[in-house]
Amino acid sequence: MLENAWLVPLFPLISFVLLVAFGRQLKEGAAYVGIVSLLSSFIVALGILFERLGHDAENYIQNFNWLTIGDKTLTVGFEITPLNALMLFVVTLVSLMVHIYSKGYMHGDERFPVFYTYLSLFTFSMLSLVISPNLLQAFIFWELVGAASFLLIGFYYFKPSARSAAKKAFIVTRIGDLGLLIGISLLFWQVGTFEYAGVFEAVEQGLVEPGFITLTAILIFIGAIGKSGQFPLHTWLPDAMEGPTPVSALIHAATMVAAGVYLVARTFPLFEASETAMYVVATVGGFTAIFAASIGLVQNDIKRVLAYSTVSQLGYMMLALGSAGFIAGVFHLFTHAFFKALLFLTAGSVIHAVHTQNIKEMGGLGKEMKITRAVFLIGALAISGFPGLAGFFSKDLILMSVYESGHVTLFWMALIAAVMTAFYMFRLYFLVFSGKPRHNANVHESPKNMTIPMIILSLLAIFAGYIEFFGFGEWITNNGVIAEEVEGPKWIMYLSIIAAFGGIALAWLMYGRDNKVKTGEPRGLHKLLFNKYYIDELYSTVVVRPYTIFGYVLKFFDKYVIGGLVQLSVWFSKAIGKIGSRLQNGQVQAYGLITIIGLVLLLVSLTAGRLLG
Amino acid sequence: MVPLNAYLAVGAIMFSIGMFGVLNKKSGIIVLLSIELMLNAVNINLIAFSRFGFYGNITGQIFTIFTITVAAAETAVGLAILIAIFRNKGTISITDLNIMKR
Numbered sequence: 017m018l019e020n021a022w023l024v025p026l027f028p029l030i031s032f033v034l035l036v037a038f039g040r041q042l043k044e045g046a047a048y049v050g051i052v053s054l055l056s057s058f059i060v061a062l063g064i065l066f067e068r069l070g071h072d073a074e075n076y077i078q079n080f081n082w083l084t085i086g087d088k089t090l091t092v093g094f095e096i097t098p099l100n101a102l103m104l105f106v107v108t109l110v111s112l113m114v115h116i117y118s119k120g121y122m123h124g125d126e127r128f129p130v131f132y133t134y135l136s137l138f139t140f141s142m143l144s145l146v147i148s149p150n151l152l153q154a155f156i157f158w159e160l161v162g163a164a165s166f167l168l169i170g171f172y173y174f175k176p177s178a179r180s181a182a183k184k185a186f187i188v189t190r191i192g193d194l195g196l197l198i199g200i201s202l203l204f205w206q207v208g209t210f211e212y213a214g215v216f217e218a219v220e221q222g223l224v225e226p227g228f229i230t231l232t233a234i235l236i237f238i239g240a241i242g243k244s245g246q247f248p249l250h251t252w253l254p255d256a257m258e259g260p261t262p263v264s265a266l267i268h269a270a271t272m273v274a275a276g277v278y279l280v281a282r283t284f285p286l287f288e289a290s291e292t293a294m295y296v297v298a299t300v301g302g303f304t305a306i307f308a309a310s311i312g313l314v315q316n317d318i319k320r321v322l323a324y325s326t327v328s329q330l331g332y333m334m335l336a337l338g339s340a341g342f343i344a345g346v347f348h349l350f351t352h353a354f355f356k357a358l359l360f361l362t363a364g365s366v367i368h369a370v371h372t373q374n375i376k377e378m379g380g381l382g383k384e385m386k387i388t389r390a391v392f393l394i395g396a397l398a399i400s401g402f403p404g405l406a407g408f409f410s411k412d413l414i415l416m417s418v419y420e421s422g423h424v425t426l427f428w429m430a431l432i433a434a435v436m437t438a439f440y441m442f443r444l445y446f447l448v449f450s451g452k453p454r455h456n457a458n459v460h461e462s463p464k465n466m467t468i469p470m471i472i473l474s475l476l477a478i479f480a481g482y483i484e485f486f487g488f489g490e491w492i493t494n495n496g497v498i499a500e501e502v503e504g505p506k507w508i509m510y511l512s513i514i515a516a517f518g519g520i521a522l523a524w525l526m527y528g529r530d531n532k533v534k535t536g537e538p539r540g541l542h543k544l545l546f547n548k549y550y551i552d553e554l555y556s557t558v559v560v561r562p563y564t565i566f567g568y569v570l571k572f573f574d575k576y577v578i579g580g581l582v583q584l585s586v587w588f589s590k591a592i593g594k595i596g597s598r599l600q601n602g603q604v605q606a607y608g609l610i611t612i613i614g615l616v617l618l619l620v621s622l623t624a625g626r627l628l629g
Numbered sequence: 630m631v632p633l634n635a636y637l638a639v640g641a642i643m644f645s646i647g648m649f650g651v652l653n654k655k656s657g658i659i660v661l662l663s664i665e666l667m668l669n670a671v672n673i674n675l676i677a678f679s680r681f682g683f684y685g686n687i688t689g690q691i692f693t694i695f696t697i698t699v700a701a702a703e704t705a706v707g708l709a710i711l712i713a714i715f716r717n718k719g720t721i722s723i724t725d726l727n728i729m730k731r
Binding site: 370600601602603604605608609 | 648651652653692724726727728729730
């Protein structure tokens, strides 16, 4: 099975090609093409996962020569490691769920087949990114997922906000990609290979200077910052919520944004070799976790709250990786994919019912939407770290890793972020599902093809955490090759339980008990949080405005200097043409005269040349 | 004995006069006559070289007879063209014949 891993991305690619060719004719039947291809991929991925699970299973890698430049050979191929196998499983599963869900959610949309085309393209790129055995190949698919994300955010391109969000996402992630590209190039220059294995070997043998390792690791991390929406490049992710909700669930919650975390995890030995790089990763992650969570506390758009929650949880993963908690980071990536996709799908179900995203205009939806309410509650409990659900185990492991690594400040920040997480999730829950309705829509439960994926994901949100007890840590680290397992004191677990309950209780006190919705302008700290710390405004003044002015200068230069030169050459040619046309007067005698003058001049100069030379 | 230079000078003068006529005269007939003048200037050169040249031989004189023949034919064709033009446009003034401008 492992040697057939290339089949996993192949099915979505076939689906993409088919939908590009026949999407228009298929109309809503396009969904079946997408679902069947994803189902095939999922089955293959499941087979790979089970085969790789065996105790004596080896990593599988297959390379083909692609280009030879001088004495360097570039390869393409695919590899299966525990991390890959896990990612393949997560991506195919979530993507499959989203494909099924979208059939209900996008029903009646004019560009229904286009949506599935883009989804297939995205899934193909993401799966290819995951199985890439070298940085160059990974970078190519890294860009391709970015392009697919751009297309899907701008899916409702007739809305100006969606257009600008798509552009913003593309440009902001591009800043990170540039760092990644430079990092990869520097590594290649120094090590002479793009392959992960070769790079790690060189690092291990000390062939690369420590300072250089730090530099490249941080550059690669900048790529991850862009893709995973970490501070300071987080601004695109909340805006990306302009895309259709299933897209938010798939790309901007479960898979693509996790690619940054995946990249750091995949190149973990490189980071591990540099203490500075690890510290940077941990600090950025920890800061993002608390920073984004605090913004999420006060937002009123249901998807934006979830988006900030995603940013915050990705920060958690980075924090874990930076604290040498490889297992914790990947574990949280795994569990988060399920419950965050679940939360987004339930949000989509709610939006589908009430046709608004403002939680102040919802309320009391629990009566009509019993399934949605139940699965949202499961997702919210899971992400809050309620004991026994998936998020609890992974968050607990993260806190332990951070504590063990000795970053005391970061540990307390993470704990406060955990309280905030529980608070904003239950603020959402109480404002959306309980109390009296504040809307006048005719609410009904979503169709079965939307609820079934949510139910499946909710089951995973409950049970995914228990893999910790079946040797997950040992397996994912290849029997301790990549990182050691961490053991922390028991009180951290109790503390994280208290944090979860504290947040939930606070949310109940403020929103659940009397279900009041505060109106009026936000003030003070609330205003600062509501406006997202004015980061967007800051960027707009400090970066966007000067660039716009610079752009106008260039435009002026182009119009008057470059354009002026063009005009000059036009004028010159015209003048020559005018003289030429005056010479052509149709008088044979004039032509003859000119010919003879030319001949005489020629003869004279030839003769003179003879005589003088 | 007349030297070669004298023949060549006469030839050059005749040629220049012919060329001046070709380039300057308005009437098509005069232009044809001037062309004859230029051809005959060349004939003088040919004959002079056949008599006084480094490898003087009969070829130059034979060539001259050819030239005279061709010139007669050429004049006939030229006159025919001029007549055709006159019939069409009512003039044989060279300056009025400027359709090459377009």
